[in-house]
């Protein structure tokens with residue numbers, strides 16, 4: 001038997017729930033034979049896939065080493081944990097959950113410090129006054145270094161923080177922090193404020209592919225099948241299917257509908273009897289239905305789509321380009 005295709009997914013919390021729901025919507029059911037505490041799983045119908053349940057940061061590490069072919073983890077962890085990330089891994093697609101911003105936050109009491117340039121001034125003054133460098137508490141060491149160096153700030157020192165980073169300034173172990181925030185509630189509760197230009201990265205969960213995994217022909221074929229499911233679901237989410245039939249429905253009308261509402265006609269223009277199937281962005285449905293009735297339609301029906309399988313698969317094309 002050949003080596004399995006390894007898909008690494010988060011083992012706990014909202015990331016796990018959202019990941020399982022995401023794959024389920026794409027028609028890929030992840031399951032753990034041994035129940036919730038089993039850290040190995042399978043995908044129904046894909047025999048050679050092994051699902052590895054790991055912490056989000058461990059997933060980034062495994063992808064970097066090539067121990068997993070695909071993984072779901074946050075872009076923040078990919079960028080912070082993997083040196084030369086664009087060579088080692090490819091972010092195939094943002095998954096629409098796990099949103100968090102990596103930010104530079106200072107005490108609210110620092111009223112004159114609004115920007116990174118202000119922070120640079122403070123850093124210099126701090127060193128002169130206190131004979132030590134300003135301390136930044138974070139677990140995002142590489143993202144912090146890269147961002148501060150881009151902004152020309154060098155008078156600082158990183159204090160590595162494993163958790164409760166927002167508490168560091170009040171506890172006296174750092175002057176400021178770099179951490180993730182979603183609602184901002186934790187920063188506010190700790191008397192901290194994000195600098196105006198202090199967003200280092202807007203992160204979300206991504207489907208990530210590893211360069212150094214064992215990309216046998218069988219592994220590539222498995223990747224193609226997984227991405228075919230995901231692309232079909234993504235395409236289905238972007239549209240509703242609209243059907244109508246009326247005599248005046250012709251190519252000119254379709255052209256106008258295309259430019260005004262962004263509709264596609266996946267099965268071609270109206271038939272000789274004026275039968276037409278359209279794919280329309282959800283936000284334009286009512287406008288399109290009104291437009292079609294104004295031009296003669298008696299009835300316009302609209303349904304949600306589960307999957308739209310196209311010959312082209314942009315996600316697999318991206319993977320192939322990356323692996324080349």
Ligand SMILES: Nc1ncnc2c1ncn2[C@@H]1O[C@H](COP(=O)(O)OP(=O)(O)OP(=O)(O)O)[C@@H](O)[C@H]1O
Nearest residue numbers: 055056057058073074075076077098099100182203
């Ligand atoms: N409010 C949030 N709190 C923590 N992580 C979040 C939040 N929102 C999104 N995320 C994302 O989730 C990922 C971190 O997940 P998680 O904390 O489960 O992993 P971990 O840090 O590897 O595990 P552990 O906390 O057990 O060490 C990051 O990509 C992060 O950006």
Ligand SMILES: O=P(O)(O)OC[C@H]1O[C@H](OP(=O)(O)OP(=O)(O)O)[C@H](O)[C@@H]1O
Nearest residue numbers: 163164166180181182183184185186187
């Ligand atoms: O901007 P907010 O919505 O307040 O969210 C940000 C906070 O949430 C996370 O902590 P969490 O309590 O999830 O624990 P963790 O650090 O162990 O992941 C994160 O580490 C921040 O502290």
Ligand SMILES: [Mg+2]
Nearest residue numbers: 055056057163
């Ligand atoms: Mg965590």
